[in-house]
Amino acid sequence: MSESRITHYEVLSLKVDATSDEVKRNYRELLLLLHPDKHKTTVPTNPDLKVRKNVSINQIQEAYRVLSDEKLRTRYNKELNESNKRAGFHNFGDGLDEYNLDDFEFDEDKCAYSMVCPRCRASGGFHLTEDALDDYVQDGPTDSENNEYQVLTQCTACSLWLKINFFIADSDEAE
Numbered sequence: 001m002s003e004s005r006i007t008h009y010e011v012l013s014l015k016v017d018a019t020s021d022e023v024k025r026n027y028r029e030l031l032l033l034l035h036p037d038k039h040k041t042t043v044p045t046n047p048d049l050k051v052r053k054n055v056s057i058n059q060i061q062e063a064y065r066v067l068s069d070e071k072l073r074t075r076y077n078k079e080l081n082e083s084n085k086r087a088g089f090h091n092f093g094d095g096l097d098e099y100n101l102d103d104f105e106f107d108e109d110k111c112a113y114s115m116v117c118p119r120c121r122a123s124g125g126f127h128l129t130e131d132a133l134d135d136y137v138q139d140g141p142t143d144s145e146n147n148e149y150q151v152l153t154q155c156t157a158c159s160l161w162l163k164i165n166f167f168i169a170d171s172d173e174a175e
Contacts (some may be wrong), residue, residue, distance in 0.1 A: 007080060008063035011055055016077070020068060027064040031057070031088035046126035096152070104128070128164065137168060 011018055012026045034057060066072045095119070104113035104126070113133075117125025128151065136151045151164045 006055075006067050008076065010019075011059050011063040012067065014067070017109040018067075023064065023067045027060065027068075030060050054115060076100070085110060095159055096163045098165060101128075101133075101164060117155040117160060119160045120155060120158040122155060125155040125157050125160075126153055126164075127156065128153060133166065141168075 009018070012018075012030065014022060014026055016070060019028075028153060066076050092107075099115070101113060104115045106113050110129070111126060111131075112129045114124040114128075115126040116123055133144050133151065136149055141147055141149050149166050151166070152162055153162060154161045
């Protein structure tokens with residue numbers, strides 16, 4: 001799947017969670033809006049429907065073919081999700097990707113964790129010192145049963161924010 005192309009959802013002017021009825025409605029309306037004999041008299045029933053520039057009838061038909069078939073749509077969504085992950089975007093509902101501190105490199109000399117930004121690929125785009133993590137420990141765990149903590153942090157080079165999960169070992173475990 002090409003990462004520079006628009007998605008089938010964008011072609012049909014749909015949200016990812018669109019129902020099959022919405023897929024069918026937008027498909028039919030887009031075909032009418034682009035039809036050379038009908039486009040001047042067609043008024044869309046969906047005010048959010050957008051006809052994108054340079055979208056062909058073939059793209060609309062392909063988007064409908066994939067999104068109207070549950071198996072093809074499931075496979076397409078999985079491929080789209082993987083493509084987004086490679087580009088540095090993951091969808092967890094709140095718009096923030098989650099990583100574990102284990103995903104970071106630890107620099108013993110600086111007592112700091114760093115990670116390449118998954119979006120802009122900046123080396124050390126995410127940087128957390130142990131002192132900074134200690135400050136978040138004072139706020140209390142996000143999951144006290146598992147002694148899990150979470151920090152929100154932004155890349156130093158771009159606008160990407162991440163949730164970083166980390167654990168504090170009990171003093172009994174550390175000994």
